[in-house]
Every structure is written in C-alpha cells, then in structure tokens.
Amino acid sequence: xxxxxxxxxxxxxxxxxxxxxxxxxxxxxxxxxxxxxxxxxxxxxxxxxxxxxxxxxxxxxxxxxxxxxxxxxxxxxxxxxxxxxxxxxxxxxxxxxxxxxxxxxxxxxxxxxxxxxxxxxxxxxxxxxxxxxxxxxxxxxxxxxxxxxxxxxxxxxxxxxxxxxxxxxxxxxxxxxxxxxxxxxxxxxxxxxxxxxxxxxxxxxxxxxxxxxxxxxxxxxxxxxxxxxxxxxxxxxxxxxxxxxxxxxxxxxxxxxxxxxxxxxxxxxxxxxxxxxxxxxxxxxxxxxxxxxxxxxxxxxxxxxxxxxxxxxxxxxxxxxxxxxxxxxxxxxxxxxxxxxxxxxxxxxxxxxxxxxxxxxxxx
Amino acid sequence: xxxxxxxxxxxxxxxxxxxxxxxxxxxxxxxxxxxxxxxxxxxxxxxxxxxxxxxxxxxxxxxxxxxxxxxxxxxxxxxxxxxxxxxxxxxxxxxxxxxxxxxxxxxxxxxxxxxxxxxxxxxxxxxxxxxxxxxxxxxxxxxxxxxxxxxxxxxxxxxxxxxxxxxxxxxxxxxxxxxxxxxxxxxxxxxxxxxxxxxxxxxxxxxxxxxxxxxxxxxxxxxxxxxxxxxxxxxxxxxxxxxxxxxxxxxxxxxxxxxxxxxxxxxxxxxxxxxxxxxxxxxxxxxxxxxxxxxxxxxxxxxxxxxxxxxxxxxxxxxxxxxxxxxxxxxxxxxxxxxxxxxxxxxxxxxxxxxxxxxxxxxxxxxxxxxxxxxxxxxxxxxxxxxxxxxxxxxxxxxxxxxxxxx
Numbered sequence: 001x002x003x004x005x006x007x008x009x010x011x012x013x014x015x016x017x018x019x020x021x022x023x024x025x026x027x028x029x030x031x032x033x034x035x036x037x038x039x040x041x042x043x044x045x046x047x048x049x050x051x052x053x054x055x056x057x058x059x060x061x062x063x064x065x066x067x068x069x070x071x072x073x074x075x076x077x078x079x080x081x082x083x084x085x086x087x088x089x090x091x092x093x094x095x096x097x098x099x100x101x102x103x104x105x106x107x108x109x110x111x112x113x114x115x116x117x118x119x120x121x122x123x124x125x126x127x128x129x130x131x132x133x134x135x136x137x138x139x140x141x142x143x144x145x146x147x148x149x150x151x152x153x154x155x156x157x158x159x160x161x162x163x164x165x166x167x168x169x170x171x172x173x174x175x176x177x178x179x180x181x182x183x184x185x186x187x188x189x190x191x192x193x194x195x196x197x198x199x200x201x202x203x204x205x206x207x208x209x210x211x212x213x214x215x216x217x218x219x220x221x222x223x224x225x226x227x228x229x230x231x232x233x234x235x236x237x238x239x240x241x242x243x244x245x246x247x248x249x250x251x252x253x254x255x256x257x258x259x260x261x262x263x264x265x266x267x268x269x270x271x272x273x274x275x276x277x278x279x280x281x282x283x284x285x286x287x288x289x290x291x292x293x294x295x296x297x298x299x300x301x302x303x304x305x306x307x308x309x310x311x312x313x314x315x316x317x318x319x320x321x322x323x324x325x326x327x328x329x330x331x332x333x334x335x336x337x338x339x340x341x342x343x344x345x346x347x348x349x350x351x352x353x354x355x356x357x358x359x360x361x362x363x364x
Numbered sequence: 365x366x367x368x369x370x371x372x373x374x375x376x377x378x379x380x381x382x383x384x385x386x387x388x389x390x391x392x393x394x395x396x397x398x399x400x401x402x403x404x405x406x407x408x409x410x411x412x413x414x415x416x417x418x419x420x421x422x423x424x425x426x427x428x429x430x431x432x433x434x435x436x437x438x439x440x441x442x443x444x445x446x447x448x449x450x451x452x453x454x455x456x457x458x459x460x461x462x463x464x465x466x467x468x469x470x471x472x473x474x475x476x477x478x479x480x481x482x483x484x485x486x487x488x489x490x491x492x493x494x495x496x497x498x499x500x501x502x503x504x505x506x507x508x509x510x511x512x513x514x515x516x517x518x519x520x521x522x523x524x525x526x527x528x529x530x531x532x533x534x535x536x537x538x539x540x541x542x543x544x545x546x547x548x549x550x551x552x553x554x555x556x557x558x559x560x561x562x563x564x565x566x567x568x569x570x571x572x573x574x575x576x577x578x579x580x581x582x583x584x585x586x587x588x589x590x591x592x593x594x595x596x597x598x599x600x601x602x603x604x605x606x607x608x609x610x611x612x613x614x615x616x617x618x619x620x621x622x623x624x625x626x627x628x629x630x631x632x633x634x635x636x637x638x639x640x641x642x643x644x645x646x647x648x649x650x651x652x653x654x655x656x657x658x659x660x661x662x663x664x665x666x667x668x669x670x671x672x673x674x675x676x677x678x679x680x681x682x683x684x685x686x687x688x689x690x691x692x693x694x695x696x697x698x699x700x701x702x703x704x705x706x707x708x709x710x711x712x713x714x715x716x717x718x719x720x721x722x723x724x725x726x727x728x729x730x731x732x733x734x735x736x737x738x739x740x741x742x743x744x745x746x747x748x749x750x751x752x753x754x755x756x757x758x759x760x761x762x763x764x765x766x767x768x769x770x771x
Contacts, residue, residue, distance in 0.1 A: 056435070056484050058459040109460070111452030111469075112496055248500025255496060263460065354459030 058354045059264050062110035069107050071122045073265045077239050080211065081126040082228075085134070093134040095183070099125065100141045101148045101171075101193075101206065108246050108256045109263040109356065116205035117144060117193070123261045124242045124286070125208030128191070130183040131227065132215040141176040148201065151194035152210055153326065156181035163194040170195050186214035186223075188282045188308030188328045190242075203247055203254075203288035205261075209240050209328075211282055214311065222311040226280075236280050237273060243285045243293045243323070243347065243357060252289055256356050257347065263356025270342060270362035275335035282308070283331055285323035293357075294322040295331070296348035302333035320348050335363045420447035424495065424503040425584035427710050430513040437481040439493060439505055443471035444584030450498040456483045457492055474586060485510045514646055514705045524701045527642060531661035532635045532697025537690040539669015546670075546677050551742060554677060556754035558735045561627070561671035562728055563758020568634045568668075569724045571766070575637055576717035582710035589711060593718045600722020601729075608730070621685060623675040623730055628693040630727040631668045633720030635693060638665075639700020640716070644708045646701075664765040667758070668693060675734060 066072045083097040102121050105113045119125030130136055142148050147170035151162035159167035160179045171177045193206035214223035216230055224230035244261060245254035256263045273279060285293045296319060303313035304321050308330040315321065321329065335343070346358040384392075423445035430438045437456070443449045450470045454463040463481045471477055485491055491507040514520045546557055573593070580589035638661055672689050704713075739746050 056482055057462045059462060060453050060460045061462055109453055109496075111450065111498055112500055113498055114500055246500075248496065249502050255500065255502060351458055355455075356460060 058358075059267060060109045060356070063268055064107045064110050064262055064265070069262075070104075073260045073262050074269045074271070076122070076124075076127075076260055077241065077266070077271060078237075079127060080129040080238070080240065082129050093131070094137060095130050095134050096137045096139065097126070097128055098139045098141070099150065100143045103144045103146075106205070106261065108248075108258065108261055112248065112256065114205075114246050114248055114256075117146070117148070117201065118205050119150075119208055123205035123207075124244065125191070125206070127209045127211065127240045127282075129211040129213070131213045131229075132183055132186040132218065134183045136179075136181055136183050138179040139176065140171060140179060142171045142173050145173050146201075147172050147195050148193045148206060149195050150179055150191050152179065152181070152191045153189040154181065154210065154212070155184045161194075162191075164196045183212045185309050186212045186219070186226075188284065188305075188330050190284045190286065190326060190328060192286065192326075199288055202286065203245070205244075207242070207244070207286045209242060209282055209284050211240075211308075219311060235277055237277050238280045238282070239271065240282045241284070241295075243283070243287055243295070245287045245290070245352070245355075245357075247289060254287070254289055254355070257287070257293075257352040258356045259359055264358055266359035270360045273335060273361045273363045275338060275340065275363050278332065278334045278336075281331040282328070283323070284328035285325055287325060287352075290349075290352075292322050292324055292349070293352060294320060294348045296320040296346060297331075297333065298344040299338065300333055300335065300343065302331045305330040305332070335361075338363060340364050419499055420449075421445050422447060422449050422497055422499065422501045423585060424449060424497075425582075426503065426505040427582060427584070428708060429493065429505050429507055431485060431507070431510060432513055432515075434512065435482055435484050437483050437485060437491070437493065437507075439479040439481075439495075440476060441471070441479060441495070441503075442476045442584045443473055444586040446473060448472045451477070451479070451495050452498050453496045454479060454481060455494040455496065456481060458494075474584070487511065516706050520705070521702065524643060524646070524705050525698050527658060528639050528695075528698025528701040530658050531638060531642065531665060531701075533690055533694030535662050535665035536631070536635075536669045536672065536694040537686075539666045539671075540673050540686050540690055542670055543673045543676070543686070546673060549677070551738070552750045554674075555735060555738060555748070556750040556757075557670065557674045557677075558731060558738075559751040559754025560667075560758040560761075561674045561754075562731050562735070563755040563760075564667050564671050564762050565627070565630070565724050565728045565731070565758075566755075567759050567762035567766075568631070569721050569728065571762075572634055572637055572717050572721045572724070575641060576714055576721065579710050579717065580714045583714055584711075587711055589714045592714060593721070596715060596718035597722045597725065600719050601726050604723060604726040605729075608726070620679045621676050621681050623727075623734065624672050624681075624685075624689055625692065626730060627675070627727045628672050628689045630720065630723035631672065631693040632696040633716065633723050635665065635668075636696035636700035636703075637713075637717045637720055639697035639702075640704040640708070640713050641700075643701040643704020643706070644713075646705050659768065663768055664762065665694075667761050667765070671758075675731065 081097065083095045085093050085095045087093050099119050100121075101117065101119060103115070103117055104121055106116045106118070106123055108114045116123050128138070138150060138152075140150050147164070149162035149164065149169070149171055152160075156179075157167070160181055161167050162179060164170050168177050189210040189212065191208055191210045193201040195201045213227045216223040216227050224232040225236055227233055241259050242261075244258055246256040246258075246261075247253060248255040258264075259266060283295055287293045298319075301317045301319050304315040304318055305311075306314040306327070306329045308328070313332075314329075321331075323329070340363050343361045343363055344359070345361065346353040423443075425442040425444045426439060427442060428438075428440040432438055441451070448470055451465055452469070454461055461481055461483055463479055465477050465479045467477060469477070479495070481493070483491075485507070487510055489510055491510055493505045493507070495503045495505075497503070514524070546554075549557065576593045577590060580593060583589035642658070642661065669690070672693055676685075735751060736746050739748070739751065
C-alpha cells in the first residue's frame with residue numbers, strides 16, 4: 001500500500017503544479033509519472049484555467065503493480081500468440097497452444113483485487129491468432145477447482161463446442177482436453193468458458209480474443225495487410241482490445257470497466273502510435289451484465305469490419321460503434337494527417353468511461 | 365419502601381465476620397486467573413475452529429460528510445468491523461475520482477480517517493460517494509442536497525445562535541407569559557394544566573426516543589448505540605430519583621418552583637436535541653426548507669412554557685425565576701444547533717438524547733405524583749375529565765404542531 005500512497009503523492013504534486021495547464025494535455029502529465037510535460041508552444045499554460053481554479057480528475061489514484069499482476073496490459077495490447085506451428089508432410093499447418101485454467105487474484109484497479117478465474121493466469125487470456133485454413137489444436141488443462149471449458153466462436157464440431165453437457169462437455173478439475181478444428185472463417189473472434197452458470201464463468205475472467213487472418217491466396221490482395229506472411233502487414237500497428245468489466249460486489253452490476261482489465265490503464269500509460277503508419281484494432285466486447293458497450297475515437301474516423309469476416313468495411317467513416325456482448329470487429333484508421341498529441345478513445349457510455357474504460361493514444 | 369429493604373437484608377445470610385485472609389484473596393482471584401488461561405488457550409488454538417480462510421468482514425461507518433468549499437468533499441470514516449480495511453479507490457456519482465486519505469488508507473478496527481475529494485459538486489443536487497476496498501467491497505455515503513457546509517466563524521456562530529434562540533428561548537418564554545392567566549384557574553383548571561404538562565412531556569419523550577434511534581443508526585455498529593439508549597434512559601431515571609429522594613427527605617414531595625426547574629432541565633435537554641437535529645440538517649444540507657423548519661419548531665415549543673409554569677401557579681415566584689427557567693429550557697437549543705452544525709457526532713448525540721429522555725421520564729413521574737396528591741386531597745380518582753382532557757390535549761397539541769415540522 002505504501003507504494004500506492006507514494007504514487008498518489010507524486011500525482012498530487014504534479015496536479016498542483018500543473019493545475020493551470022490546459023485541458024486534456026495535462027492528463028498524461030499527471031498520469032505518466034516521471035515524464036516531463038510535452039512542450040506545446042501553441043498553448044499558453046495560463047490561458048485556460050478551469051473552473052474552481054484546478055482540475056477535477058475522474059480517475060483512479062495510484063497505479064497497479066504490474067509485476068504482481070504477472071502481465072503488463074501495455075504489452076498485452078499488442079501481443080498476438082501464434083502458438084507452435086508445425087508444417088505437415090502434405091503442406092498443411094497444425095498450430096497448437098497449451099491453455100491452463102487457474103484461479104488467482106488480479107489487480108483490476110490500483111489496490112482493488114478481484115478473485116478471478118483465468119486462462120494461463122491472465123485476463124483476458126492470451127490472444128490466439130492463426131491463419132485461415134490451418135488445423136488448430138488447443139490443449140486445455142483445468143488446473144482450477146471448478147469445471148471449465150473453452151468455447152470458441154468459429155466453425156467446429158459439436159464435440160469440440162466446449163459447452164456443459166454437450167460433446168466433450170465440462171472439463172473437470174484436473175482433467176484436460178484438446179479442442180481441435182480448422183481455422184475458419186477468417187475474422188476477429190473470441191473464446192470463453194461456457195460452463196454453467198454462464199454469467200459467472202464469463203465475468204470471472206475466462207475469455208480471450210481469437211483472430212483468424214484471411215489468406216491472400218484465396219481472398220485476394222485486400223487480405224494481404226491482415227496476413228503476417230505478407231510484407232504489407234508489417235506496416236500496420238495492430239492492437240487487441242477487449243472491453244471487459246468486473247463485478248467486485250457480486251451483485252450483478254460492475255464496479256470496474258476497462259479495456260483489457262485494468263481501469264484507466266491506458267490513460268496512465270498511453271498507447272504510443274507512429275502517425276506515419278496505419279492502425280488496426282481487434283475489438284471485442286465481453287462485458288457482462290450490461291447489454292451494450294461502445295468505442296468512440298476522438299478527433300478521427302475509422303472504417304469498421306463487423307466480426308472481421310469481410311474485407312470490405314461494413315461501416316465507413318464512423319467515430320463511434322457499439323457492440324453487444326461477444327460482438328467484435330476490426331477498426332482501421334490513420335493519424336497521418338494529424339498533429340502529434342494525445343488522442344482519447346473511450347466507451348461512449350459515459351458511465352463506463354468514468355468507471356475505467358477511458359484511454360488515450362500518444363500519437364507521435 | 366424502607367421496611368421492604370430492611371426485610372430483604374435480613375433474609376440474606378448473616379455475614380460470617382471473617383476478614384480477607386491470604387486464602388480468601390487467592391480464592392477471589394482464582395476464577396480470574398482461570399479465565400485468563402482459558403482465553404489464552406482459545407487464542408492459541410483458534411477455539412478448535414482452525415484458521416479462518418473466509419474473506420475479511422469489512423464494515424465501514426461514515427459519521428460525517430461535509431462540503432467545506434466549492435469543489436471539495438470531505439468524509440470521515442470509521443472501521444467498525446472486526447478486520448482491517450484498506451480503502452483502494454473512491455467514486456463520486458459512479459466515476460472513479462482523485463482523493464487523499466489521512467492518516468492512511470488502511471484502517472484497523474475502530475480507526476478513523478478523513479477522505480478529501482476535489483470534486484465540482486453541484487449545489488442543490490444529490491451526490492453519491494462510494495469507497496471501494498482492496499477486496500472490492502463498496503461502501504456508500506450520500507449527500508441528499510449539496511449545500512456548502514457551515515463555516516466555523518463569528519458570523520455563522522451568531523446566525524446559528526439566532527436559530528437556536530428562535531426555536532428554544534422565544535417559544536418557552538412566550539409560553540411562560542401565560543402564567544398570570546393560569547393563576548386565575550380553579551382547582552379543576554389546574555388539574556387540566558398539570559395533566560397537559562404530563563401529556564406534552566410524554567410526547568417529547570417518545571419524540572426523543574425516535575430521534576435517538578434515528579441518530580443511533582449512524583453510529584459505528586461496534587458501539588451498539590441502539591442498546592445504549594434504554595440503558596442510559598434507565599440509568600438517568602434511577603440517578604435522578606436517587607437525587608430526588610435525597611433532597612425530598614428534607615423538603616417533601618417535589619412541587620412548586622423546584623419542580624418547575626426539574627421540568628425546565630428535562631425540556632432543556634429535549635430542546636438541545638432539537639437544536640442538534642436542526643444544526644445537523646443545516647450541516648447535511650437537508651434544511652432546504654430552513655425557515656419552515658424553524659417556524660415549526662417554534663410553534664411546537666410554545667406549549668413547553670406552559671408545562672414549566674404549571675407547577676408554580678400557587679407559588680408567586682420572583683420574575684428572575686422566569687428568566688432563568690426560560691434560559692434553562694430554551695438556551696440549550698442554541699448549544700444544540702452549534703454542536704449539530706459544527707461538530708456533529710452521532711454517538712454523543714445519542715448519549716445526550718438518551719439522558720434527555722431519562723430526565724423527562726423522571727419529571728413525568730414527579731408531575732404525575734403532584735396531580736395524584738391533589739386529586740386524593742379533593743377525594744377524586746386520578747383520572748377525571750379534567751386530568752384526562754389535559755393529558756389528551758397535551759399529546760394532541762404536540763402532535764399537531766409537530767406536523768408543522770415536516771423536515
């Protein structure tokens with residue numbers, strides 16, 4: 001706890017000295033500890049003092065202990081797990097992962113701990129990514145004290161559907177199972193536990209993103225930027241974002257909303273963007289208890305590919321989209337014509353934004 | 365009474381006359397030593413229950429929420445649960461917010477802390493503050509109507525003194541002004557007025573009981589404030605009766621001016637309770653209808669003056685007695701408003717109110733005795749039309765004027 005208090009003091013000192021700076025530009029200054037405020041000649045620091053002579057910050061106080069958490073949300077956001085690929089004699093690729101369900105406490109906001117159920121000790125679970133047409137084998141071990149499954153949104157047999165009472169069904173504590181199917185259709189998908197009671201198994205943290213890259217050999221040139229074997233794809237800055245939430249009081253309402261679990265994490269640690277390169281976001285809504293969640297990008301517009309199963313945008317030039325639970329899609333946009341700076345993005349359900357689902361890009 | 369006591373004493377076993385010896389001291393201390401041993405055993409072995417693996421029990425009491433200035437919210441919190449609590453984050457109206465907590469964010473049992481939140485609260489609107497603990501438990505506090513909390517300065521001191529003067533001293537003094545009219549009353553009229561006094565006092569006792577329970581709900585659970593109320597009421601009644609008996613051995617039954625002072629004291633404690641309620645309402649921003657509240661209490665309290673004057677009708681006391689009585693019964697309202705507005709403490713308020721209830725019950729007993737003696741002297745039963753009518757009228761007037769205090 002002393003760590004938190006230390007951080008808070010640092011914050012407040014920064015807040016007091018930066019109190020006269022204008023608007024959003026002070027946010028990272030307050031959050032990014034130890035980083036000096038960016039020089040911004042166009043803005044007179046004393047020009048727009050806010051009402052009541054200071055800033056009112058809707059944010060958590062302090063920062064999480066990333067080492068204790070075991071994974072860093074700032075790294076997770078651009079990590080894609082391609083597993084282990086083996087090319088068979090017939091030229092087909094078999095891609096394999098090992099996933100273990102474990103129970104552990106995770107820090108979802110500075111100092112706030114949630115007794116989570118996790119895939120591989122993290123929430124969201126690893127972002128599994130494969131190429132269209134590959135054979136996928138997910139070796140699942142249940143290392144927890146409750147039955148769990150892995151239910152993939154994709155094409156597969158009933159046996160591998162990962163649902164209580166159907167096919168292989170629940171994987172009991174200590175048991176294991178290999179889910180096996182082909183990578184199809186291409187798109188932005190997800191996986192989650194489908195044991196009963198479903199609400200609990202989802203909101204406790206058993207979910208992750210599952211991406212299938214389109215094959216340019218089948219889908220044509222448009223698919224190239226989404227396939228790692230194509231040089232076109234290296235130009236893109238890709239991110240995975242799961243809109244999730246946590247009900248710490250177990251009353252069917254969430255206390256914390258976030259992008260990738262930790263409330264306000266990307267406010268305190270802005271996601272760095274190179275404005276000369278295009279941006280692609282794999283966005284998934286796994287928020288439990290609320291019917292919809294949304295994504296709003298400041299000062300910019302994007303093309304949206306609902307479920308990512310098409311190469312033509314399903315929505316063009318929008319700045320806000322909404323998703324029901326398990327709805328997902330791909331966002332593509334660019335800051336090529338923007339001046340560098342901090343560009344916000346957040347749920348345009350203001351309640352969720354103020355409860356943690358608020359982030360910024362640091363466009364350089 | 366004395367005879368009964370004597371008989372009871374005789375039935376007890378005769379004292380053996382033995383003084384304390386080494387053996388008897390050891391025998392006296394033995395149970396205590398054994399008790400300490402058993403307690404140590406329980407602590408050492410967890411009473412055979414094994415290690416507790418359940419989540420900690422977290423309860424938090426929030427005795428005070430203030431808005432000291434625009435853009436600032438302050439809370440006092442007390443950990444009244446058995447386990448330590450760590451406050452991790454604070455939310456205002458469902459938004460995570462910056463805050464500071466002094467002396468630290470981990471509170472051991474019965475520790476208290478102050479949370480300061482720089483928040484642009486909106487005047488006249490409701491605000492909800494939530495505190496989320498390390499384990500994700502949420503505690504909530506409410507600001508029903510946001511109004512800047514009273515500042516402790518000369519101006520507000522005077523302003524609140526005036527409020528207390530309006531609801532306490534003025535109505536009691538006005539009631540006392542009926543004294544000359546009351547002197548013209550016959551015996552039946554006097555019975556009526558005395559019974560009216562009993563009626564209004566009984567109403568005040570119930571009123572305070574309700575008030576005490578309401579305030580007690582805000583006291584940290586560990587103090588068991590709701591149980592404290594009857595305990596303090598009984599202790600106060602017993603203590604005042606003891607004092608009364610000691611005095612009465614010389615002067616006989618309570619009557620006249622001394623009884624008036626007793627009534628004034630009880631009513632004074634009650635009016636302090638009302639002052640506390642008014643002051644706290646101002647502090648909490650609930651007194652949006654402040655003027656209406658003051659008018660209600662003022663009307664409500666006029667009858668109290670009649671009650672104080674009633675037992676002195678035959679005495680023709682000096683005028684300074686009236687001034688003193690008005691001050692004793694009315695001025696505590698001023699103190700009450702100050703305390704309520706500036707240093708409101710649910711625990712101490714509960715204690716004061718409980719003592720007040722005890723004082724009023726004791727006065728009810730004394731005035732009833734006075735009525736009973738007058739009725740016996742006139743060869744009449746205790747309950748006649750004048751006494752019943754007076755009693756009913758006392759309750760009715762207080763109830764009806766209480767309707768004006770729709771705070």
